[in-house]
Amino acid sequence: MTSSDWNPCDGTTIGSSDRHQRDPDAEDGLCAACRATMAAADAAAPRSWVLFCERTKDGKLEHFYPAVRVVEMCGGKLEDIVRVRLEPAEDGDLWGWRYSHHPVNTTYRGQVSMIYSREMLVEMCFPYGTAAEKKRGRGEIVRLKAEILGPAKKNEAIGG
Numbered sequence: 001m002t003s004s005d006w007n008p009c010d011g012t013t014i015g016s017s018d019r020h021q022r023d024p025d026a027e028d029g030l031c032a033a034c035r036a037t038m039a040a041a042d043a044a045a046p047r048s049w050v051l052f053c054e055r056t057k058d059g060k061l062e063h064f065y066p067a068v069r070v071v072e073m074c075g076g077k078l079e080d081i082v083r084v085r086l087e088p089a090e091d092g093d094l095w096g097w098r099y100s101h102h103p104v105n106t107t108y109r110g111q112v113s114m115i116y117s118r119e120m121l122v123e124m125c126f127p128y129g130t131a132a133e134k135k136r137g138r139g140e141i142v143r144l145k146a147e148i149l150g151p152a153k154k155n156e157a158i159g160g
């Protein structure tokens with residue numbers, strides 16, 4: 001095998017002895033075993049997410065983050081910040097990006113991010129568009145509905 005044949009799987013841990021190759025021409029950069037692991041994790045992952053966001057004076061929800069502090073950094077005042085549960089919904093008025101369990105997504109695996117009131121705004125987060133990212137197995141656009149759970153408390157964070 002020449003060095004040009006060496007095409008490591010994206011599931012290979014850098015510096016690990018567990019080095020293996022991706023499938024030839026694999027668009028997701030994975031081997032079959034890592035792809036199966038990703039698919040199983042995606043299938044088992046919860047399809048609802050709790051985050052914080054700002055509720056504007058006209059009732060719009062924006063700046064979704066897992067920590068109140070970050071919503072405040074986007075200009076939200078604590079009294080306008082609420083805890084919400086997001087769930088996929090065909091008639092939802094929000095769109096976001098759901099990270100797959102692809103190894104390159106690291107700590108974002110299974111999370112939703114880039115949540116906006118228009119699908120095009122999610123699209124614009126990706127220089128080559130979401131279709132290219134989806135093809136690479138990195139995630140997908142999800143249409144979401146938000147349920148307000150209650151007011152946020154100072155310095156609250158999900159999982160922390």
Ligand SMILES: [Zn+2]
Binds near residue numbers: 009010020030034035
């Ligand atoms: Zn692999």
